[in-house]
Amino acid sequence: MEMGQHMASLFILPVEWTSTMRVLQDKCEPTAYEDLEALFLNDMGAPITQLFDDFDPVPIGVASLAQVHVGHHKASGKRVAVKLQHPHLAEFCDIDIEMVDATLGWIKYWFPEFEFTWLGEEMRANLPKEMDFVHEANNAARTTIEFANQRTSLYIPKVVVASKRVLIMEYIQGGRVDDLEFLANSDIDRNKVAIELSRIFSQMVFVNGWFHADPHPGNLLIRPAGKDSKSPYNFEIVLLDHGLYFDMDSTLRVNYAKLWLSLIAPASPSVVADRRKYAALVGNIGPDLYPVFEAAITGRVALEGSWEETDDRTFKRASSMIDMVPQTDEEKDAIRNAVMNQDGVLLSVFDLLRRIPRRVLMVLKLNDLTRSLDYALMTTHSGVKLDAIPVQFVT
Known part of the structure; x- marks a missing residue:
């Protein structure tokens, strides 16, 4: 799944390949709620009903590693987004990586010119990091610091609680950044949105040397800017899913x-x-x-x-x-x-x-x-x- 998502984003591969694998970026099957309850109890030491006044069992988003639910957190009194890792992911991770390595090895053996072993190396190096939500919370905190004390439309949701497989964070309501109807109804100029996206990620690469490597539309929300916003425009761009970052010397x-x-x-x-x-x-x-x-x-x-x-x-x-x-x-x-x-x-x-x-x-x-x-x-x-x-x- 992760390997296919990566290949789907590569411009220089033929469109027949990338379009076939692009569905892997947002077409994933959800985990049954009962299985998530068991994972939550194991990782947080308490049932979902003890920590939340209400908790929607229907996920608002499902990805290859996790799914997100909305609930009302008792301790903070806030409406939150709860990211829960698919329970059996860790059990099959090593097996999946070995299968990918073996498959790519056979491809290289029979078709030496079609060399994809580097994809397996990337998966082996990055998947364990993406499976650790404490690592993701730390990435989000670092990015918040990188953009602190400057006028920016970038907004990073605040983390409430983070464990290896459970991430509770501020719930943000908005539209997909590429939802043209939402932009028009919110009186948001799509040209300015494009400029801000370019500016944000250019700063990450050229200035910070620390960049989010997976800003597909499912990881970006947009909302009207509030009165306390630091945005120079009438909108904020909300960056989600901070599991995959890279540095540049x-x-x-x-x-x-x-x-x-x-x-x-x-x-x-x-x-x-x-x-x-x-x-x-x-x-x-x-x-x-x-x-x-x-x-x-x-x-x-x-x-x-x-x-x-x-x-x-x-x-x-x-x-x-x-x-x-x-x-x-x-x-x-x-x-x-x-x-x-x-x-x-x-x-x-x-x-x-x-x-x-x-x-x-x-x-x-x-x-x-x-x-x-x-x-x-x-x-x-x-x-x-x-x-x-x-x-x-x-x-």
């Missing part, structure tokens, strides 16, 4: 920033050389894979100087990220067709995924998720037609 952050500065600068021999230089420093990428790496970073076909000149003039290549026009469906199809049909391109994608340092791969995942959010918000810079939504939703 100063050297990597500086080189990654310089890579983006070179992508923003107009193409010239020195700028193109810098792009390749910093791609090598950031992603361990040589000239042979640089065009694929650039496409993964930018989500676009190519900039000037990225590919060898060919007779294919289907798309006019931009000089920099600044002068790119909104991406068309034709360009998206060209990227996918190149991956699926051109000799060697798909193998280059696999080679790229194998070579890139894991931290950088997580940054690519973050890029893809935020880029898809920008598209879903139908911003004026995303290239999405406003007539794709009902007229009454448009503000």
Whole structure:
């Protein structure tokens, strides 16, 4: 499940693969309430009825590791969200990881060019952390500190109680960040929402060196800002599920920033050389894979100087990220067709995924998720037609 969710977010894999696995991001079966009662009693030392005045047995959300219920917490007097890990998850975790390793090993043996063993390594390293809700609570506390004393729309729900398998936190009522009807009814400008999402996650990567690696729409809520809010806008963006974070050391952050500065600068021999230089420093990428790496970073076909000149003039290549026009469906199809049909391109994608340092791969995942959010918000810079939504939703 976790491996499929990760692959579903990778822009550079074919759409036939990612669309098939995308359902794993929000289509999970809930655990029976009776089993959750037993887990709660075991972990908290008291039954649910003793700690809550009321507790809704129907979950408001179900993910691969846990599900969330709403209740009224007696001790704090607050309406809270209660995240409960699926009871038998730990029992089968090691077995699942071994099965994944074995499966990927066989794939590598029979099809050496299709190398996915790095996915198993990621799962082995990160799954135990995501299964510890105390670790998640600590991540949330650190992120709150990172954004303290500044004007930001980011809001982190307060944790009430945390144990390894039970997390009780402040309940936040709002809409999905990509719910256009909710945004319109709340008089929230979707362009400003997109700008704030970009600013929040850019600060995490470029300034804090500590970033949330799974900001899919199910982990982001939006609500109107209250009178005590620090938000510069009339809304707050609520970030949920803090189980998966990664850090970036100063050297990597500086080189990654310089890579983006070179992508923003107009193409010239020195700028193109810098792009390749910093791609090598950031992603361990040589000239042979640089065009694929650039496409993964930018989500676009190519900039000037990225590919060898060919007779294919289907798309006019931009000089920099600044002068790119909104991406068309034709360009998206060209990227996918190149991956699926051109000799060697798909193998280059696999080679790229194998070579890139894991931290950088997580940054690519973050890029893809935020880029898809920008598209879903139908911003004026995303290239999405406003007539794709009902007229009454448009503000």
